[in-house]
Amino acid sequence: MTLLYFGIILATITIMEAFSWFFHKYVLHGPLWFLHRSHHTTRHGLFEWNDLVSVAYALPAVICIYHGLQNNMAWLVSIGAGITIYGILYFALHDVVIHRRVKIKYHFTNSYLLRLIRAHKIHHKHLGKNGSCAFGFLYASGKYQPKASNMV
Ligand SMILES: [Zn+2]
Numbered sequence: 600m601t602l603l604y605f606g607i608i609l610a611t612i613t614i615m616e617a618f619s620w621f622f623h624k625y626v627l628h629g630p631l632w633f634l635h636r637s638h639h640t641t642r643h644g645l646f647e648w649n650d651l652v653s654v655a656y657a658l659p660a661v662i663c664i665y666h667g668l669q670n671n672m673a674w675l676v677s678i679g680a681g682i683t684i685y686g687i688l689y690f691a692l693h694d695v696v697i698h699r700r701v702k703i704k705y706h707f708t709n710s711y712l713l714r715l716i717r718a719h720k721i722h723h724k725h726l727g728k729n730g731s732c733a734f735g736f737l738y739a740s741g742k743y744q745p746k747a748s749n750m751v
Pocket residue numbers: 623627628635639722731
């Protein structure tokens with residue numbers, strides 16, 4: 600049974616990444632660009648309007664966990680846990696590893712992380728709403744793998 604819940608958590612994380620890719624590409628770089636624009640320009644201060652999007656992601660997690668605990672539905676708690684873990688991974692990778700909002704000096708050498716960092720830096724090369732690419736947060740396609748000669 601534990602394995603089932605573990606599977607639900609993993610599936611939720613995967614679906615969340617797929618959803619976030621879609622949401623980033625078609626909604627944030629679409630109707631919600633007025634919020635997301637703050638993330639494509641230089642930030643003044645600690646927070647930016649785009650952070651509201653991250654906060655909004657917490658809502659379904661809270662609802663799933665609360666409702667699941669109230670009604671003894673472990674599968675729903677697992678979905679809530681998956682969304683929460685996705686949020687933590689998103690923050691760790693996007694906000695810390697890539698954007699260094701928490702000041703760390705560590706230089707990553709892991710090829711998966713280097714690919715992710717490069718893909719997102721390319722995403723940010725575009726300051727406008729249109730024409731950007733690489734909308735994922737936890738996964739980047741192999742075409743963004745840095746070659747030894749063009750390390751970022
Ligand atoms: Zn963007």
